[in-house]
Amino acid sequence: MNPRFSPGSRVLVKNDWPEERGPCHIRTPHYLRGRAGEVERVLGAFRNPEDLAFARPAETRVLYHVMFDQPGIFPADGKQPDKLLVEIFEHWLEAA
Amino acid sequence: MSNPARAESIAQLERLVAALLAKGVVSEAELAAQQASTDRASPETGARMVARAWLDPEWRAMMLKNGTAAAEAMGVSMAGAPPLGVLEDTAKRHHVIVCTLCSCYPRAVLGYPPHWYKSFSYRSRVVREPRAVMAEWGSPVADDVELRVVDSTADYRWMVLPLRPAGTEGWTEDQLAALVTRDVLVGVALPKLPA
Known part of the structure; x- marks a missing residue:
């Protein structure tokens, strides 16, 4: 495992919508696409569920716990100082 | 998801289990052990x-x-x-x-x-x-x-x-x-x- 990011890294979730291109299985919630967060911890490396779901050969990918400002994501209902903590695979993250 | 299982869902599950057993992916004993462990948790x-x-x-x-x-x-x-x-x-x-x-x-x-x-x-x-x-x-x-x-x-x-x-x-x-x-x-x- 060779993680590209470390705790404290500012990251951006890719604003990508593979479900609009055809059948897929993804673990990145829609509400975080294109949103910025901060790596809380490296969780390990796991086989890519996007391939496992279709019984394709699946490489391992680094999984992170990424923290987001909750009212920043849901301004109408959210409240400071709340946070969202979500598992995101490395191939969904860019340096922010 | 709180509805009782439909007959066709049960039939589909039975066909899936039969296929997994036939292909040797799981055994009856492994299924029973997993069921018991899940029930015990x-x-x-x-x-x-x-x-x-x-x-x-x-x-x-x-x-x-x-x-x-x-x-x-x-x-x-x-x-x-x-x-x-x-x-x-x-x-x-x-x-x-x-x-x-x-x-x-x-x-x-x-x-x-x-x-x-x-x-x-x-x-x-x-x-x-x-x-x-x-x-x-x-x-x-x-x-x-x-x-x-x-x-x-x-x-x-x-x-x-x-x-x-x-x-x-x-x-x-x-x-x-x-x-x-x-x-x-x-x-x-x-x-x-x-x-």
């Missing part, structure tokens, strides 16, 4: 882990570092199960767990998920308005406490290590474990002393 395991953490700092540190090892130490077989992570509440931070994508749940230490955990309303509301959900469950969160909503989207499963309530000084592990309900372990409720 219950929130009493998670509650016991929390009570021990309130009493034993070494156990607490180990459980926070490696929840999977802590579950194994409780006699739970974690082979093939997703790793378990334990999230530590403090006086200024509380965690609540959801799976917005489906219903990922730490079954090894909490047993079967309740129906509400899988409901669209819980999954959509708790990320948007977690404080309103907590208040409706009878556990409002103070303004100066950071509420962390943990969306369980991938390969880990999570449980909460809540704060030990005041007024439990000198209590035994059994007494403490009785305060830790399934809802407390998911984080939608806080441990409360009996009235």
Whole structure:
């Protein structure tokens, strides 16, 4: 495992919508696409569920716990100082 | 999902099991062992882990570092199960767990998920308005406490290590474990002393 990011890294979730291109299985919630967060911890490396779901050969990918400002994501209902903590695979993250 | 299984779903499941057996992917014995292990799992395991953490700092540190090892130490077989992570509440931070994508749940230490955990309303509301959900469950969160909503989207499963309530000084592990309900372990409720 060779993680590209470390705790404290500012990251951006890719604003990508593979479900609009055809059948897929993804673990990145829609509400975080294109949103910025901060790596809380490296969780390990796991086989890519996007391939496992279709019984394709699946490489391992680094999984992170990424923290987001909750009212920043849901301004109408959210409240400071709340946070969202979500598992995101490395191939969904860019340096922010 | 609270509806009884339809006949065609049962027939489909039976065809799937027959195919897996025919291909040698699983055996009848493995299926039975997994079923028994799933049926045996219950929130009493998670509650016991929390009570021990309130009493034993070494156990607490180990459980926070490696929840999977802590579950194994409780006699739970974690082979093939997703790793378990334990999230530590403090006086200024509380965690609540959801799976917005489906219903990922730490079954090894909490047993079967309740129906509400899988409901669209819980999954959509708790990320948007977690404080309103907590208040409706009878556990409002103070303004100066950071509420962390943990969306369980991938390969880990999570449980909460809540704060030990005041007024439990000198209590035994059994007494403490009785305060830790399934809802407390998911984080939608806080441990409360009996009235």
